[in-house]
Amino acid sequence: MRxxxxxxxxxxxxxxxxxxxxxxxxxxxxxxxxxxxALANPGDTLLIESGRYLEGNIIIEKSLTIIGENFPxxxxxxxxxIFTIHANDVTIKGLKFINTGVASIxxxxxxxxxxxxxxxxxxxxxxxxxxxxxxxxxxxSWIEDNQLESDAEAEHQIGxxxxxxxxxxxxxxxxxxxxxxxxxxxxxxxxSLITKNFSEGNIRYxxxxxxxxxxEYRENTFSKNGAGVAVMYTTGVKMIxxxxxxxxxxxxxxxxxKDIRDSEVRNNHFVGNSVGIFMEGSSRIQFTENEFKQNGxxxxxxxxxxxNTFSKNxxxxxxxxxATNGTLVLNKVEGNYWDKYEGYDLNKDLIGxxxxxxxxxxxxxxxxMPSAVxxxxxxxxLLMDKxxxxxxxxxxxxxxxxxxxxxxxDLNKRS
Amino acid sequence: xxxxxxxxxxxxxxxxxxNVSIDLCKGKSYALVGPxxxxxxxxxxxxxxxxxxxxxxxxxxxxSIKNDWKYREKIGYMPQIGHYPENxxxxxxxxxxxxxxxxxxxxxEQLIDEFxxxxxxxxxxxxxxxxxxxxxxxxxxxxxxxxxxxxxxxTAGLDPVSVELxxxxxxxxxxxxxxxxxxxxILSDLDELTxxxxxxxxxxxxxxxxxxxLKEETSEQKLGKAIxxxxxxxxxxxxxNK
Amino acid sequence: MNxxxxxxxxxxxxxxxxxxxxxxxxxxxxxxxQIDSDADKxxxxxxxxxxxxxxxxxxxxxTIHFYNSYEFIELMLAQPIDRKVxxxxxxxxxxxxxxxxxxxxxxxxIFLHGASxxxxxxxxxxxxxxxxxxxxxxLASVLTxxxxxxIGIALxxxxxxxxxYDGFLLWFVYAFSDYPLEKITLTLIAxxxxxxxxxxxxxxxxxxxxxxxxxxxxxxxFGSSLGVVLSTVVLCLxxxxxxxxxxxxxxxxDL
Numbered sequence: 001m002r003x004x005x006x007x008x009x010x011x012x013x014x015x016x017x018x019x020x021x022x023x024x025x026x027x028x029x030x031x032x033x034x035x036x037x038a039l040a041n042p043g044d045t046l047l048i049e050s051g052r053y054l055e056g057n058i059i060i061e062k063s064l065t066i067i068g069e070n071f072p073x074x075x076x077x078x079x080x081x082i083f084t085i086h087a088n089d090v091t092i093k094g095l096k097f098i099n100t101g102v103a104s105i106x107x108x109x110x111x112x113x114x115x116x117x118x119x120x121x122x123x124x125x126x127x128x129x130x131x132x133x134x135x136x137x138x139x140x141s142w143i144e145d146n147q148l149e150s151d152a153e154a155e156h157q158i159g160x161x162x163x164x165x166x167x168x169x170x171x172x173x174x175x176x177x178x179x180x181x182x183x184x185x186x187x188x189x190x191x192s193l194i195t196k197n198f199s200e201g202n203i204r205y206x207x208x209x210x211x212x213x214x215x216e217y218r219e220n221t222f223s224k225n226g227a228g229v230a231v232m233y234t235t236g237v238k239m240i241x242x243x244x245x246x247x248x249x250x251x252x253x254x255x256x257x258k259d260i261r262d263s264e265v266r267n268n269h270f271v272g273n274s275v276g277i278f279m280e281g282s283s284r285i286q287f288t289e290n291e292f293k294q295n296g297x298x299x300x301x302x303x304x305x306x307x308n309t310f311s312k313n314x315x316x317x318x319x320x321x322x323a324t325n326g327t328l329v330l331n332k333v334e335g336n337y338w339d340k341y342e343g344y345d346l347n348k349d350l351i352g353x354x355x356x357x358x359x360x361x362x363x364x365x366x367x368x369m370p371s372a373v374x375x376x377x378x379x380x381x382l383l384m385d386k387x388x389x390x391x392x393x394x395x396x397x398x399x400x401x402x403x404x405x406x407x408x409x410d411l412n413k414r415s
Numbered sequence: 416x417x418x419x420x421x422x423x424x425x426x427x428x429x430x431x432x433x434n435v436s437i438d439l440c441k442g443k444s445y446a447l448v449g450p451x452x453x454x455x456x457x458x459x460x461x462x463x464x465x466x467x468x469x470x471x472x473x474x475x476x477x478x479s480i481k482n483d484w485k486y487r488e489k490i491g492y493m494p495q496i497g498h499y500p501e502n503x504x505x506x507x508x509x510x511x512x513x514x515x516x517x518x519x520x521x522x523x524e525q526l527i528d529e530f531x532x533x534x535x536x537x538x539x540x541x542x543x544x545x546x547x548x549x550x551x552x553x554x555x556x557x558x559x560x561x562x563x564x565x566x567x568x569x570t571a572g573l574d575p576v577s578v579e580l581x582x583x584x585x586x587x588x589x590x591x592x593x594x595x596x597x598x599x600x601i602l603s604d605l606d607e608l609t610x611x612x613x614x615x616x617x618x619x620x621x622x623x624x625x626x627x628x629l630k631e632e633t634s635e636q637k638l639g640k641a642i643x644x645x646x647x648x649x650x651x652x653x654x655x656n657k
Numbered sequence: 658m659n660x661x662x663x664x665x666x667x668x669x670x671x672x673x674x675x676x677x678x679x680x681x682x683x684x685x686x687x688x689x690x691q692i693d694s695d696a697d698k699x700x701x702x703x704x705x706x707x708x709x710x711x712x713x714x715x716x717x718x719x720t721i722h723f724y725n726s727y728e729f730i731e732l733m734l735a736q737p738i739d740r741k742v743x744x745x746x747x748x749x750x751x752x753x754x755x756x757x758x759x760x761x762x763x764x765x766x767i768f769l770h771g772a773s774x775x776x777x778x779x780x781x782x783x784x785x786x787x788x789x790x791x792x793x794x795x796l797a798s799v800l801t802x803x804x805x806x807x808i809g810i811a812l813x814x815x816x817x818x819x820x821x822y823d824g825f826l827l828w829f830v831y832a833f834s835d836y837p838l839e840k841i842t843l844t845l846i847a848x849x850x851x852x853x854x855x856x857x858x859x860x861x862x863x864x865x866x867x868x869x870x871x872x873x874x875x876x877x878x879f880g881s882s883l884g885v886v887l888s889t890v891v892l893c894l895x896x897x898x899x900x901x902x903x904x905x906x907x908x909x910x911d912l
Contacts, residue, residue: 248868274869294697296866317697319866339698365827369834371842372827373866377701377855379709380823426911465734466911487737494735498728500664502671508732514660515736 025049033058040064048072056080061087068094076100081108091120100129107159109134131159140169150179155203160185182208190214205230217242230256237263245271253278275300283307291411297323306330314408322358329398337405345406356404359395361388416441416594422471424457431457433618444595446605449615455598459567463492491556495567497548499540505551506536512555519559526554529580545572553581563594570604606638661746669754682762690770700775704858707783708851712790713815719751719794720811724804731912744907755787775861782854785892789850792899799906818851850895853888
């Protein structure tokens with residue numbers, strides 16, 4: 001490690017002809033960070049030695065590369081915002097931010113970025129920060145390999161982990177966010193890529209966005225968040241290969257879709273949520289090749305949704321597969337695998353010969369009387385459901401899968 | 416040895432035992448006589464603790480049998496109809512009984528030998544005839560050499576040879592000074608076997624004395640005749656009283 | 658007591674019913690594992706057997722057995738043995754043979770395919786329900802002298818606990834859905850061993866749905882181990898209470 005550091009140091013020395021490297025720290029050229037920033041020219045690199053820096057709010061208005069050595073600690077003393085960046089081409093790497101101030105008017109953050117471009121926030125650690133990374137009106141930036149962890153108990157005591165407002169072309173990759181209000185929060189963010197993040201145990205939503213069109217979410221994991229993932233008022237969302245799991249609670253959803261249009265939800269895993277997907281006012285969404293497993297409700301489809309397609313999904317071990325609050329059927333459900341399907345396949349084409357009605361009578365009873373869920377799996381309920389399956393009277397007759405699969409899709413093959 | 420004190424027993428509205436008080440002493444043998452449904456079997460079952468008296472108490476060796484079960488070690492019981500687990504063999508049942516009364520080490524297997532039951536040790540109970548069952552019951556009653564023997568219709572269903580064997584056995588035990596209670600309708604048998612008689616009618620004790628005194632009172636030689644005369648006298652007295 | 662248990666046990670094995678019962682459970686469990694590779698789904702199918710078939714067979718078989726062993730009981734009663742010992746011996750013999758049959762029949766296939774915690778909970782529920790319904794069968798048997806009547810009572814018990822009671826509960830929840838009746842509903846569930854066992858299984862199989870149910874009380878109850886401990890205690894009461902009532906009746910009964 002030390003050798004590597006020396007090597008890096010030497011490398012930077014070679015570049016010194018073009019841009020200087022300033023070492024900050026007890027043994028460095030400059031003892032404190034603010035001084036170093038004042039001394040540096042745009043394009044310079046600040047190498048920060050390990051140690052604890054308590055310097056209040058640090059404002060960066062030059063294009064600098066700030067690199068930490070063994071995660072030097074930048075302490076906000078529970079009062080200050082730590083970095084406020086208002087410059088293009090800034091790189092922040094290998095720092096540890098702790099104890100930002102908490103305020104109800106200002107969004108105090110560990111790193112706040114205003115009106116900037118081409119930033120790189122890479123491999124930093126955040127502990128006990130109000131907001132972790134806060135971008136507004138910025139673009140073409142990378143937020144990668146960061147770890148954010150807080151342990152607030154109530155929503156008002158804490159801000160969001162990664163908070164973006166009015167940004168575009170941002171890549172958020174491989175970050176871990178725990179214990180914030182919203183793990184990742186977007187408002188008016190477009191054309192961005194969100195991949196391989198891990199958002200767990202946040203008080204409100206693991207991921208929360210509004211008016212953020214044409215973004216792509218891949219291979220993220222959202223787990224045990226207070227209310228799961230909520231996305232609203234957006235078109236052109238792509239959600240591929242994400243995992244939504246263990247979001248438990250009366251208003252907790254693996255994925256809450258409200259007014260989402262022209263989107264794609266493919267190859268995701270919804271495991272052990274109270275509600276896998278809750279949809280309201282959404283249309284033209286393709287749900288394909290998703291896995292719904294051990295959820296209370298796999299999908300709750302409100303009658304305000306139309307023109308959505310559910311196909312090639314696997315439903316297994318859910319308490320209820322599909323629930324809806326209306327009788328009008330405006331969505332297409334076809335070619336899914338349902339483990340509750342009891343039909344037969346005489347021509348051996350692996351497609352069941354009789355349609356499957358995914359809406360169970362008892363799910364509608366539970367809709368009316370939530371406490372009736374305690375009678376689930378009783379003999380009485382079994383009889384009721386069987387009778388309803390034989391002669392549908394209450395459940396929407398036309399909401400059915402005409403070509404249910406006999407065997408589950410092998411979803412891992414394609415992912 | 417056994418004293419029954421003011422025992423009443425009702426099944427629903429039916430009064431089966433009505434204020435029965437008898438003392439049954441060691442060394443005597445009692446004939447328990449009465450028409451069908453007079454309460455003989457109920458009385459026997461009460462002594463065994465299988466029927467629990469509505470009121471009154473039964474003492475065995477001066478100890479109340481209520482909530483007690485140890486006293487049954489001293490009783491050998493031969494039921495009127497022997498009910499046995501149908502799937503067990505004679506041998507298994509005899510073994511089981513021996514197993515239950517572990518404290519007895521010397522068994523009286525005379526009847527097992529005489530009835531030749533050991534030849535049928537492998538036979539299951541449900542294959543047996545009524546007579547053979549009676550033999551098993553009799554053998555079991557005498558097996559543990561108990562000081563008191565209660566025999567409910569012992570000779571019913573047995574072949575003449577077996578009857579004689581059983582009677583001889585009862586007489587031997589009587590000579591040994593055991594308390595013997597025999598209920599039967601075959602009065603000639605009782606004449607031979609017993610010294611005293613308890614006559615039950617509609618749950619009441621109508622006679623409780625030695626057979627010799629009964630015969631003297633009625634000046635009859637045979638027990639059957641003596642009883643008939645006694646009943647005749649009683650009915651006469653009753654009709655006069657009315 | 659041991660001797661009694663031994664003889665009753667032997668007697669029950671002779672009837673071959675227990676062997677048949679074991680084989681039936683074994684074959685059906687094994688077949689379920691063959692059809693479905695997902696162990697959790699097998700548990701769900703087995704749940705129906707545990708909640709319906711096991712209580713039914715336990716209660717009917719025990720009632721019939723009790724009447725068939727009347728001779729044995731009568732024989733024993735004339736012997737120097739405490740009545741209570743005879744009765745408890747009978748109970749333990751029946752319970753242990755039915756439980757062993759269940760554990761062999763369902764347990765072995767489960768263990769062969771890897772026992773999950775859910776599956777173990779299911780086995781636990783099965784054993785407890787067997788014991789409870791044997792208790793109820795003994796109660797039905799001592800309530801009347803008539804074998805047919807006793808079987809009728811036993812069937813009524815089963816029908817009541819697996820169907821009628823739930824109907825009542827559903828009506829109750831519906832009629833009072835505007836009121837916060839969480840504690841009462843939970844108490845009502847505790848008053849039925851089948852429901853209680855079912856809810857313990859729901860905690861394993863449908864925890865996501867239960868957690869979705871509005872009601873802080875349930876969430877606390879189900880979220881904590883207290884719920885499981887408490888329901889187990891109540892289930893044990895369901896074994897002990899009917900049995901002790903029947904023991905009391907039996908020790909005063911004329912035979």
